[in-house]
Structure formats: C-alpha cells, structure tokens
Amino acid sequence: MELSEVDGVPEWLPDHLAGEGIESLYPPQAEAVEKGVTRGESLVASVPTASGKTLVAELAMLASVAAGGKALYIVPLRALASEKRAEFEAFEEYGVEVGVSTGNYESNERWLGEKDIIVATSEKVDSLVRNGASWIDRLDCVVADEVHLVDDRNRGPTLEVTLAKLRRINPDLQVVALSATIGNADELADWLDAGLVDSDWRPIELRKGVHYGQALHFDDGTQRELRVKSGEKPTAAIVRDTLQDEYDEEGNVAEEGGSTLVFVNSRRNAEAAARRLASTTAEHLDAEEITQLREVAEEIRSVSDTETSEDLADAVEQGAAFHHAGCAPGHRSAVEEAFRDRLVKCVCATPTLAAGVNTPSRRVIVRDWRRYDGSAGGMAPLSVLEVHQMMGRAGRPGMDPYGEAVLLANAHDELDELFDRYVWAQPEPVRSKLAAEPAMRTHVLATVASGFAASRGALLEFLEQTLYASQTDESGRLERVADDVLGYLEANGFVERDGDGLQATGLGHTVSRLYLDPMSAAEIIDGLRDADPTDVSALGLYHLVSRTPDMYQLYLRSGEREDLAMMAYERESEFLGAMPSEFEDERFEDWLSALKTAKLLEDWADEVDEDRITERYGVGPGDIRGKVDTAEWLLGAAESLAAELDLGSVTAVREAKKRVQYGVREELLDLAGVRGVGRKRARRLYAADIETRADLREADKSVVLGALRGRRKTAESVLENAGHQHPSMEGVDADESARPAEAPAVEDGEGDGERAIDEEDQATFGDF
Incomplete structure (x- = not known):
C-alpha cells in the first residue's frame, strides 16, 4: 500500500516519511490501515521486532491529532520513553506538540494537557489517573507499547488496570496495542474490543x-x-x-x-x-x-x-x-x-x-x-x-x-x-498477573480513591473489565482476593465500609496519591507513630523505608549475616519498630537485608566514595542510583504521611530525604541544593570556607574558581544559579590556595564539561 492511499492522516505525513526513505507500507502496516487504525478503530498488532509497529502507532496518533484529538503513548521503561520522544519530536516542525512524563508520582502535570502526543510509562499514567489529571478524559487514542508485558508480575497489573481505567473514562477510546508475536494475541484483542493483525512478516530475513x-x-x-x-x-x-x-x-x-x-x-x-x-x-x-x-x-x-x-x-x-x-x-x-x-x-x-x-x-x-x-x-x-x-x-x-x-x-x-x-516453538500465551495480592492492594485502593468504585459491587464490576477476568476459569477467585484486600485496607484505616458502600479515608486518598503500596504506607506509619520524634536517626529512617515492599532490598551474601546481626544489635535503638528475634529465620533475614540496604543509603549520605560503595555492597552504579531514587521517593511519601498524621518527625524525615537525594552530610545540604553543585563540588566549596548558598552568592570569585579547579564555565554556572550578581569569570584568576589538594591544575578555559573522576574524588570520607 502506498502512503498516499492512507486516509485520515495529516497531508504532510507522506512527504515526511518519504524523506526518511519510507515510500510504501509493510504488509502488517497495510493490514492495520485496512482494519481502520487511521479511522479510530482499536487494534492489537502482534508482529515481530523491526516489522514497523511504531509506524502503525504513529499513523493512529497522527490521524487522531489531525482530527483535533489527543494521543497517549504508554511505554514500559523510562529509557524507551526518551527514545520515543526523540522519534516523535520530528513531528513538531509540523505543529504537533510532544510531551514526556516519567517521574514524580504525586503530580497531575497540567502542562501535559497542552500537548498533542504524550509519552509516559504505565506507572506514570496510573498516577496521573489517581491524581485527577484533567486532560485524561480528553484522550482519543492510546497506544500501549510492549503490551505482552501484562504477563510481567511486576509491571503487568499496572498496565492492565490503567488500560481498563482509560477505557472506562473514555468509552470511545481507540486503543492500539503493540506486541511481540505471542501465542494468544486474539485474547488480548477480544479483551480490548479490537481488531487483530497477527503476522510473522519481517522486512529482512x-x-x-x-x-x-x-x-x-x-x-x-x-x-x-x-x-x-x-x-x-x-x-x-x-x-x-x-x-x-x-x-x-x-x-x-x-x-x-x-x-x-x-x-x-x-x-x-x-x-x-x-x-x-x-x-x-x-x-x-x-x-x-x-x-x-x-x-x-x-x-x-x-x-x-x-x-x-x-x-x-x-x-x-x-x-x-x-x-x-x-x-x-x-x-x-x-x-x-x-x-x-x-x-x-x-x-x-x-x-x-x-x-x-x-x-x-x-x-x-x-x-x-x-x-x-x-x-x-x-x-x-x-x-x-x-x-x-x-x-x-x-x-x-x-x-x-x-x-x-x-x-x-x-x-x-x-x-x-x-x-x-x-x-520451532511458538511463544507462550500471556496471562494476567492481577490477582496476586500485592498488585490488588495497590489497585483496589486506587480504584476506590479515584472514584471508580463507590461500593463493593462497583469494584467487582470494574475488575470484571480486566484481562484477568476475561482469562480466568476459577470461579470466585477475583472476588475472594478483592475481599481479602478490602479487609486489609479497612483494618489499616485506608477505606471505610458502610454495608456495600466503599469510601477511601483521607489517609487512603493520600496513600493512593503518593503511589505507595498500602503495605508500605502501613509499615511507614507504624514506624513513625511509635518513634520518639526527638530521637529519629537517618539510619532508622533509611531502614524503615528499606523494609517496605516498594524497596527492592539487597541480598545477603555469604558470610554477611553475622556482621549485619552484630550491627543490628549495636544500633537497635535507632530502628523504628521492634527487631524480630534471630530465631525467626525468615523475618530476621529480611530485617538484615533491609539493614544492608539502609547502610548503603547511609554511606551514600555520608559522602562515602561511590567506588567504595560498589565494592562493599557488590552493586553497580545503576543499583546505587536506583536505591537512592527509591529512597528519596519513599522518604518524600513518609514526610507527607507524617505531616497528615501530625507526627513530630517531619523535620527529621525531610532532612534524611535531602541527604540521600544529594548524597551529603548535614552541613552540605544548603550548598548541594544549588543546581550544578552536587556532592563533590559542595565539599570542595565547603573546604574553601564557602558553607552556604548565601556565602556562595557573596563569595570572592577567585576563591570559587580555585575551589572548582579552574573550570570557568562551571564556576559561572554555579554562581549564576546561586544568585550571584556578577557571575562572569572574565579576568578572574583562580585562588590557588582554594584549589583542592591533589587535584591536577587545569588551564584557564579548559573543562567545559567537568569530569566526575579526579584524583581527589578517589578520597574516602571515613573507613567502614
């Protein structure tokens, strides 16, 4: 099929694609067009990698935008969101506005409402629905990339429930689901009331x-x-x-x-x-x-x-x-x-x-x-x-x-x-994982809190619209799991029941908005309620969030149990919650795994060198970043919960969150908060007697230049971000007495992008 034969798409699209070397459609793409993908018809495309699934999505989204609509592209990974944004930004020269959102689960990001195409992870879309993003009900087309991941135990339930909610909000919504070749694409198509393109065609052998x-x-x-x-x-x-x-x-x-x-x-x-x-x-x-x-x-x-x-x-x-x-x-x-x-x-x-x-x-x-x-x-x-x-x-x-x-x-x-x-084998059919209790805890609370279900009957009616309900042959399983979850949510004060009626409490609304597993929220609340607010340590808070289901704990390696148990007894007074007996093998092991994770976070916040952390804990730099990001999110949620419950530990939680966010000790928090400074530059500036943001605004520029190792552009940027009236380094000579010890000299004008590795960066901040 020639591109000129495709109806419903913008007039500029055929020429644009021709400029990219695309003159005609691949057979699966042509079949998708014949089945109405550019006329608002829902579709499941189950085709091999590199067979043009993304163009099918683009045809659907651009046809929707051309008709005055709004499109959403759901991806499973943040990295994939960045990749798709780069692809779709090519349409901006034709007036199509593209927005991307992957983080900050507490916001509804109203600015996205001004975009024509929005790219987001399934978790972010779920959170946007929970937080009442006003533009959600204006969606006309939703693309679910890698939809076979509904089979994934971790990501699958969120994607499944999110699609069900979007279809409930927008009854006429076009859903385009893209998948690798799977064994039961017809089941997904039936669930989504969609046409099916099921092909093994590839552009090259x-x-x-x-x-x-x-x-x-x-x-x-x-x-x-x-x-x-x-x-x-x-x-x-x-x-x-x-x-x-x-x-x-x-x-x-x-x-x-x-x-x-x-x-x-x-x-x-x-x-x-x-x-x-x-x-x-x-x-x-x-x-x-x-x-x-x-x-x-x-x-x-x-x-x-x-x-x-x-x-x-x-x-x-x-x-x-x-x-x-x-x-x-x-x-x-x-x-x-x-x-x-x-x-x-x-x-x-x-x-x-x-x-x-x-x-x-x-x-x-x-x-x-x-x-x-x-x-x-x-x-x-x-x-x-x-x-x-x-x-x-x-x-x-x-x-x-x-x-x-x-x-x-x-x-x-x-x-x-x-x-x-x-x-020679065919791929297995994908199966919903929604009925697992951890997934149901989160999504049942969100369904009630966001107004999708005001009664047990309405909740079950909504759950009947999920893939799980369409696949299960086990009578009553969904109802039993839902009732168990409702009992847990009620016992922890997240929902209230009046006969068949259901209502989220204020606390339940907060937990849903914060995107927490309710069990994580219960663990955090119990820990903070029992704590003496004047005696809450950073390690205690890091350990509290590390033992929640939302934190993937570090594994205990061979020989670590004894050392961590000794540390647990030595620092038992810092823990928020009673430590289990060492004779409770599984609970004690989990407690120690959480302690190991918390100790990594404490080392990071104590400015221990990253290389030392990777070596000590047997992790990579990506793992450190992942643990830090998760801890920052969970501590932010803990801060919100402490404030709502009027607990006295808000200040301690906020400081622990900032320390793990910037990876610094308490005295560097103000400096590290200046954009472009970070943990290592903050320590260099502090060593040069520039201890606060206010000091940086008024600092001698030669001292700043020396402390930042002669890097002019870096120094100018830091001073500008701190609010210095005259950040230019023109004519300024670095104060050599402020230059960090062991740092190699840098000629003026060098170092437009400072490297993270320097001799002094290898120094540690205490033995451990």
Missing part, C-alpha cells in the same frame, strides 16, 4: 538456529560451517565470523562485517564475556574507530568513579561492551548509541536489553538459555517469548542484508532440544 560442533544449523534445514579455533570459545568464533567482510567472486567486498548481541544470564557473565570478546573485536577496528571509541570510553569514565565505569570503558576502547541494570543510565545510553553507530561491535547483555530499546544487530547469540530462578530453587529455562524477543534483535532494516539468531549447544541431544524448545 531472520534465520534462527543452533551452533553445534563446527557449524551453524538453521531452521530451514541448512547448515553453514563456522569453525571454532583451538582454545577459542564458540561465542568468540561467532563474533569473529560476524565481523569478517563477505567477498564476491571477483574478490570485492560484497557485504561489510556486522555486529553481534550476546545474551547471557547474569551481570557478572555479561562483564566477563565483554572482557574476553574485546580481544576479538579489537582486531577489526580501524584507526578512526579507535579514536572515536576512546572518546566514548572517556564519556563512560565520566559517568561515575567506579570499577564498573573503568571496566566498561576498557572494553569499549577495544570495540566491545556490556549492558545490564547495574550500569548507570549514562553507561547504558553511551553503549546503545555507540552500538547503533557501529563503533561498538559486540554487546554482552542480560535479557533486559531485549525489551524495547532499539539495539538491533547482524547476529544475536543466546549463549545462556537458563538462569537462576529462586522460586524453582535453581537454574530454569527461559520462556520461548523471552528468547524470541532476544532473537528478534537480529537484523537491522536498511543496514543488514539478513539477521541470524543462534543458541549454543554442547551436545547433539542439546542441539535437538534447543530446536524443539525454542527455534
């Missing part, structure tokens, strides 16, 4: 197979020799083969070598594999690539002063990289961009990279098809859907002539097993 012995065995029955050298691992052999150019009969390069994604089952394996494969990729770099990769490596080193940064940068300099949740966001984005630019030739990743983020490659190697599963008590096979998601990353349209995705077998029986289990 994807060959799936297994490497065994000295050959690749493909799903079409063919084989291709791919020899593994003596002392070489099969993964390295495949990466080496992928990097080699292909030649025609005359000896000319017919196809340049390509890139490889290697999926492994743990962070440690991702890092180890990248280190090993760096020696393979390094042999295929030219001089220009080496220079560019050194620049990327420096960017990575500037993200954090940790071993993870250094190890990643070392691998990147040789054309390889790793990618996992322990990497900081800056690490991951740098790797993704360098991989898309074909500078990094091989990325070793955990399966998280398979979901959403646009990182296709010539070949995909699924090295590990088992991973540890605590519920199974050991290693368990990955799902077919997850492996197919990884395999779907093979082959980038417009850049690769084909894609190949292979698993690795160590024996002939395993070769047959992998073909049966994954290559």
Whole structure:
C-alpha cells in the first residue's frame, strides 16, 4: 500500500516519511490501515521486532491529532520513553506538540494537557489517573507499547488496570496495542474490543538456529560451517565470523562485517564475556574507530568513579561492551548509541536489553538459555517469548542484508532440544498477573480513591473489565482476593465500609496519591507513630523505608549475616519498630537485608566514595542510583504521611530525604541544593570556607574558581544559579590556595564539561 492511499492522516505525513526513505507500507502496516487504525478503530498488532509497529502507532496518533484529538503513548521503561520522544519530536516542525512524563508520582502535570502526543510509562499514567489529571478524559487514542508485558508480575497489573481505567473514562477510546508475536494475541484483542493483525512478516530475513560442533544449523534445514579455533570459545568464533567482510567472486567486498548481541544470564557473565570478546573485536577496528571509541570510553569514565565505569570503558576502547541494570543510565545510553553507530561491535547483555530499546544487530547469540530462578530453587529455562524477543534483535532494516539468531549447544541431544524448545516453538500465551495480592492492594485502593468504585459491587464490576477476568476459569477467585484486600485496607484505616458502600479515608486518598503500596504506607506509619520524634536517626529512617515492599532490598551474601546481626544489635535503638528475634529465620533475614540496604543509603549520605560503595555492597552504579531514587521517593511519601498524621518527625524525615537525594552530610545540604553543585563540588566549596548558598552568592570569585579547579564555565554556572550578581569569570584568576589538594591544575578555559573522576574524588570520607 502506498502512503498516499492512507486516509485520515495529516497531508504532510507522506512527504515526511518519504524523506526518511519510507515510500510504501509493510504488509502488517497495510493490514492495520485496512482494519481502520487511521479511522479510530482499536487494534492489537502482534508482529515481530523491526516489522514497523511504531509506524502503525504513529499513523493512529497522527490521524487522531489531525482530527483535533489527543494521543497517549504508554511505554514500559523510562529509557524507551526518551527514545520515543526523540522519534516523535520530528513531528513538531509540523505543529504537533510532544510531551514526556516519567517521574514524580504525586503530580497531575497540567502542562501535559497542552500537548498533542504524550509519552509516559504505565506507572506514570496510573498516577496521573489517581491524581485527577484533567486532560485524561480528553484522550482519543492510546497506544500501549510492549503490551505482552501484562504477563510481567511486576509491571503487568499496572498496565492492565490503567488500560481498563482509560477505557472506562473514555468509552470511545481507540486503543492500539503493540506486541511481540505471542501465542494468544486474539485474547488480548477480544479483551480490548479490537481488531487483530497477527503476522510473522519481517522486512529482512531472520534465520534462527543452533551452533553445534563446527557449524551453524538453521531452521530451514541448512547448515553453514563456522569453525571454532583451538582454545577459542564458540561465542568468540561467532563474533569473529560476524565481523569478517563477505567477498564476491571477483574478490570485492560484497557485504561489510556486522555486529553481534550476546545474551547471557547474569551481570557478572555479561562483564566477563565483554572482557574476553574485546580481544576479538579489537582486531577489526580501524584507526578512526579507535579514536572515536576512546572518546566514548572517556564519556563512560565520566559517568561515575567506579570499577564498573573503568571496566566498561576498557572494553569499549577495544570495540566491545556490556549492558545490564547495574550500569548507570549514562553507561547504558553511551553503549546503545555507540552500538547503533557501529563503533561498538559486540554487546554482552542480560535479557533486559531485549525489551524495547532499539539495539538491533547482524547476529544475536543466546549463549545462556537458563538462569537462576529462586522460586524453582535453581537454574530454569527461559520462556520461548523471552528468547524470541532476544532473537528478534537480529537484523537491522536498511543496514543488514539478513539477521541470524543462534543458541549454543554442547551436545547433539542439546542441539535437538534447543530446536524443539525454542527455534520451532511458538511463544507462550500471556496471562494476567492481577490477582496476586500485592498488585490488588495497590489497585483496589486506587480504584476506590479515584472514584471508580463507590461500593463493593462497583469494584467487582470494574475488575470484571480486566484481562484477568476475561482469562480466568476459577470461579470466585477475583472476588475472594478483592475481599481479602478490602479487609486489609479497612483494618489499616485506608477505606471505610458502610454495608456495600466503599469510601477511601483521607489517609487512603493520600496513600493512593503518593503511589505507595498500602503495605508500605502501613509499615511507614507504624514506624513513625511509635518513634520518639526527638530521637529519629537517618539510619532508622533509611531502614524503615528499606523494609517496605516498594524497596527492592539487597541480598545477603555469604558470610554477611553475622556482621549485619552484630550491627543490628549495636544500633537497635535507632530502628523504628521492634527487631524480630534471630530465631525467626525468615523475618530476621529480611530485617538484615533491609539493614544492608539502609547502610548503603547511609554511606551514600555520608559522602562515602561511590567506588567504595560498589565494592562493599557488590552493586553497580545503576543499583546505587536506583536505591537512592527509591529512597528519596519513599522518604518524600513518609514526610507527607507524617505531616497528615501530625507526627513530630517531619523535620527529621525531610532532612534524611535531602541527604540521600544529594548524597551529603548535614552541613552540605544548603550548598548541594544549588543546581550544578552536587556532592563533590559542595565539599570542595565547603573546604574553601564557602558553607552556604548565601556565602556562595557573596563569595570572592577567585576563591570559587580555585575551589572548582579552574573550570570557568562551571564556576559561572554555579554562581549564576546561586544568585550571584556578577557571575562572569572574565579576568578572574583562580585562588590557588582554594584549589583542592591533589587535584591536577587545569588551564584557564579548559573543562567545559567537568569530569566526575579526579584524583581527589578517589578520597574516602571515613573507613567502614
């Protein structure tokens, strides 16, 4: 189908897409148009990765906007929100306004009401509904990207309930659900009253197979020799083969070598594999690539002063990289961009990279098809859907002539097993996880508090509109779980019942607005109510929020239990709530896990060097950032709850929140709050006797320049943000006596973007 044949879209769209090389629609896209996606008809598109799902969404949203409507694009991950924003911003030159929202669960963000297309995570959309965003009822089109994630135990229930609420608010809402190929796309379509495009079409060929012995065995029955050298691992052999150019009969390069994604089952394996494969990729770099990769490596080193940064940068300099949740966001984005630019030739990743983020490659190697599963008590096979998601990353349209995705077998029986289990298998059906009690606690309270249900009957009627209700054969299960949850909410003062009638209390409304699991709120409230407000410590507060269901606690490593138990007894008076007996094994273990998490937060707030924290707790910089962000959110919620209940600990909670937010001791809070200062610059300024924001406003500029190591633009920006009347550093010489000890001198005019790693940054702030 030609673009000119598509009705309902803006007149400028065909020319715009032609400028991007898109002259006609792929078959699944054409089928979506035929089924009315540009005429407001709901649709489920279950098609492989790289087959044009995003354009289907764009056609629907732009048709809606052209008709005077408003569109919402729901993504599962913040990183994917940023990626989609960058894509959709290309429409702004035609007057389409795009807005993005992913954080701050307490706001309704009225400014989004002025946008034509809004990109947000499902959690953010859920919170916007709870907080009564006025523009929600003006939505005409909602796109749910990666909708198969309704099967995810953590994210799925929120996406499912959010879609149900949006359809309840807007009865004529168009829902466009995008999915990888799944086994029951028809069930999702029935649930959403939508048409269905269920296709296995891809723009370029994807060959799936297994490497065994000295050959690749493909799903079409063919084989291709791919020899593994003596002392070489099969993964390295495949990466080496992928990097080699292909030649025609005359000896000319017919196809340049390509890139490889290697999926492994743990962070440690991702890092180890990248280190090993760096020696393979390094042999295929030219001089220009080496220079560019050194620049990327420096960017990575500037993200954090940790071993993870250094190890990643070392691998990147040789054309390889790793990618996992322990990497900081800056690490991951740098790797993704360098991989898309074909500078990094091989990325070793955990399966998280398979979901959403646009990182296709010539070949995909699924090295590990088992991973540890605590519920199974050991290693368990990955799902077919997850492996197919990884395999779907093979082959980038417009850049690769084909894609190949292979698993690795160590024996002939395993070769047959992998073909049966994954290559020839169909993905599993997705199943709702809404009936799990943790999910129901949160969503039942929100449903009552936001006015969707004023009675038990109305609540059950709403729940009947969910995917779970359409899938379950277990009579009465939803009703039983809902009643159990209502009993819990009533016992904790979040809802009141009058016969069949339901009403959220003021406290219940606050908990819903704060986006807390009600069990987290109950834990926080109990801890603060029992506390002496004059004797609340930061560690006690960090431990309180760390033992809530909303905080993912650090695991106890072998040998840590005894040391943490000793610390627990030594600091027992600081805890907000009674410590369980050590003979209550499971409860005591959870208490100690929360203590380990709280101690990490305390170290961060005590300005312990980031590298020391990663080493001590066995985490990556991304984990630190995640724990800090979660603690800041939970402490902000605790502050709101303490204020509502008129508890005397509000000030202590607020200070603990600020300290963990900025990663500083109490004396630096004022300085660190100046935009552009942060924990390390605040300490340098403080050492130069600039102790407050007011001091900074009136400071001698030569002292500020010296304390900030001669970086003029940084100093000017900091002074401007502090409100200095004359922030310009023109003609100012740095006061060398204010320059931090051990810091290398910086020539005037250098350092437009200060690196985070300096010699003095490696200093610690106390032994631990």
